[in-house]
Amino acid sequence: MTTPLIPPPPAPPKKRTVNARLEESIFEDLKRYIVYAGGGDFSHVINKGLSMVFENDTGFRPWVAAHPGTISEPRKKKPQPKPQQSPKAPLHKDISSDSPTRMTRSESESPAGGAHAGAVS
Secondary structure, rough: OOOOOOOOOOOOOOOOOOOOOOOOHHHHHHHHHHHOOOOOHHHHHHHHHHHHHHHHHHHHHHHHHHHOOOOOOOOOOOOOOOOOOOOOOOOOOOOOOOOOOOOOOHHHHHHOOOOOOOOOO
């Protein structure tokens, strides 16, 4: 069996989503760096930047070799209970009592005073 001269492209690397909070100044510099570098996106710049840190920090690789099973798991937030809404709570904001266009119940139920009183069929 023969092999092609040009191999197929490699499979894209597995990616994970991470939520992180950045200091405002770091976030602004991140956006500026993307423009300076000629484009890309947050993920690309963060991936490459972290790769550079891991490669250039002379103590990191020896530390990883000495601690091969050490992986920090992100802290999971405890679920916050949602406040119970009272069944008697109003569904709509009440109209101010000093509103001049307030209707009484009998006016809103009458054919001429209903919500669609001005509508043409």
